Amino acid sequence: xxxxxxxxxxxxxxxxxxxxxxxxxxxxxxxxxxxxxxxxxxxxxxxxxxxxxxxxxxxxxxxxxxxxxxxxxxxxxxxxxxxxxxxxxxxxxxxxxxxxxxxxxxxxxxxxxxxxxxxxxxxxxxxxxxxxxxxxxxxxxxxxxxxxxxxxxxxxxxxxxxxxxxxxxxxxxxxxxxxxxxxxxxxxxxxxxxxxxxxxxxxxxxxxxxxxxxxxxxxxxxxxxxxxxxxxxxxxxxxxxxxxxxxxxxxxxxxxxxxxxxxxxxxxxx
Numbered sequence: 001x002x003x004x005x006x007x008x009x010x011x012x013x014x015x016x017x018x019x020x021x022x023x024x025x026x027x028x029x030x031x032x033x034x035x036x037x038x039x040x041x042x043x044x045x046x047x048x049x050x051x052x053x054x055x056x057x058x059x060x061x062x063x064x065x066x067x068x069x070x071x072x073x074x075x076x077x078x079x080x081x082x083x084x085x086x087x088x089x090x091x092x093x094x095x096x097x098x099x100x101x102x103x104x105x106x107x108x109x110x111x112x113x114x115x116x117x118x119x120x121x122x123x124x125x126x127x128x129x130x131x132x133x134x135x136x137x138x139x140x141x142x143x144x145x146x147x148x149x150x151x152x153x154x155x156x157x158x159x160x161x162x163x164x165x166x167x168x169x170x171x172x173x174x175x176x177x178x179x180x181x182x183x184x185x186x187x188x189x190x191x192x193x194x195x196x197x198x199x200x201x202x203x204x205x206x207x208x209x210x211x212x213x214x215x216x217x218x219x220x221x222x223x224x225x226x227x228x229x230x231x232x233x234x235x236x237x238x239x240x241x242x243x244x245x246x247x248x249x250x251x252x253x254x255x256x257x258x259x260x261x262x263x264x265x266x267x268x269x270x
Contacts, residue, residue: 001046001048001049001216002046002049002249003045003046003049004043004044004045004046005043005044005046005247005248005249006041006042006043006044006248007041007042007044007175007245007246007247007248008039008040008041008042008245008246009039009040009041009042009044009127009175009210009212009243009245010037010038010039010125010126010127010243010245011037011038011039011040011126011127011203011204011205011206012035012036012037012126012127012188012190012203012204012205013035013036013037013038013205014188014205015035015036017035018189018190018191019034019035019036019188019190019191019203020034020035020190020191020192020193022034022193035190035203037126038206040206042210042212043212044175044212044213044214044245045211045212045213045214046213046214046216047063047176047213047214047215048215048216050213054213055094056094056095056159056225056227056237057095057227057236057237058179058180058236058237059176059178059179059180059237059240060176060177060178060179060226060227060237060238060239060240061176061213061224061225061226061227061240061242062094062224062225063215063222063223063224063225064090064094064222064223064224064225065221065222066086066090066163066221066222066223067221068082068083068086068163068220068221069082069086070082070083070086073107073165073166073260074107074118074165079105079262083102083262084102084262087100087102087161087262087264088100088101088102088264090161090223090225091159091161091225091264091266092266094225095157095159095266096268097157097266097267097268098267098268098269099266099267100264100265100266100267101143101144101264101265101267102262102263102264103139103143103263103264103265104262104263105260105261105262105263106121106260106261106262106263107119107120107121107165107258107259107260108120108121108122108123108124108244108257108258108259108260108261109122109123109256109257109258109259110122110123110171110172110256110257111256111258114256114258120258123172123244123257123259124243124244125172125243125244125245125246126203126243127175127177127203127204127210127241127242127243128190128201128202128203128204128241128242128243129187129201129202129228129229129239129240129241129242130158130160130201130228130229130263131158131199131200131201131202131228131229131239132189132200132201132202134200135192135199135200135201136156136158136229136231137152138199139158139199139265140152140156140265142197143265144265151267154267154268154269154270155230155231155232155267155268155270156230156231156265156266156267156268157227157229157230157231157232157265157266157268158227158228158229158230158263158264158265158266159225159226159227159228159263159264159266160225160226160228160261160262160263160264161223161224161225161261161262161264162174162223162224162225162226162259162260162261162262163218163220163222163223163224163259163260164218164219164220164222164257164258164259165220165258165259165260166220166255166258167219167220167255167258168217168218168219168255169217169218169257169259170217170247170250170251170254170255170257171246171247171250171254171255171256171257172244172245172246172247172250172257173214173215173216173218173244173245173247173257174214174215174218174224174242174243174244174259175212175213175214175242175243175244175245176212176213176214176224176226176240176241176242177204177210177211177212177213177240177241177242178211178213178240179227179237179238179239179240180211180237181207181209181210181211182204182207182210182241183207186204186205186206186207187202187203187204187205188202188203188204188205189201189202190202190203202239204241210241214245214247216247226240226242227239227240228240228263244257
């Protein structure tokens with residue numbers, strides 16, 4: 001395998017105006033974005049050529065072997081009855097959380113036909129992290145309701161569990177940026193509008209010091225954990241920028257990428 005590749009990474013151009021991201025609401029509909037973006041060629045390191053010592057608290061992401069008992073990731077019932085518990089256990093194990101709770105699933109595909117058939121979204125191709133301080137706390141309040149006030153007084157985190165749902169991923173893999181190579185002054189609030197709520201994410205503007213990695217040819221028996229938010233302010237990673245990217249080494253015969261990202265709240269006693 002190659003040690004690294006050059007690939008286009010999508011960055012936000014900071015114009016001083018608030019960008020707006022519109023979540024697709026119709027099966028197969030592409031996402032919409034009001035704002036200026038640019039694609040910069042970046043070195044993306046092959047993480048499989050390095051020791052698998054990545055952690056959620058240092059780099060902000062982790063890579064794990066994980067066989068799921070789910071036989072069809074397009075069946076909502078299997079996600080609720082089987083996969084939620086699997087994802088929660090992964091997050092508790094890798095973060096040391098006392099409690100974890102799945103609150104959202106997002107299916108994605110690079111195929112328009114698959115998106116229409118399964119109400120999936122297109123791959124997100126902008127370097128981002130999913131939450132701001134405001135939107136993370138709002139998510140806890142919305143999901144945990146009466147428990148939220150007490151939980152918000154202690155540490156909490158939000159982690160994505162990302163995996164292939166159909167075969168080996170050869171096109172539009174996931175890029176991950178190490179926490180230590182990102183500065184907050186390159187992150188910009190983006191308003192995220194969905195049909196039922198308004199939230200916020202943060203998109204990154206170009207930084208030549210960003211340290212990007214990917215795990216080529218992921219199988220359904222592997223998963224990536226991405227820290228999207230952490231209230232801890234003790235020097236550990238609080239988030240990991242991530243994005244899909246157009247892999248220039250992908251074969252023309254590569255099957256469409258099909259993936260699932262599962263968002264998990266993690267709570268701690270301290």
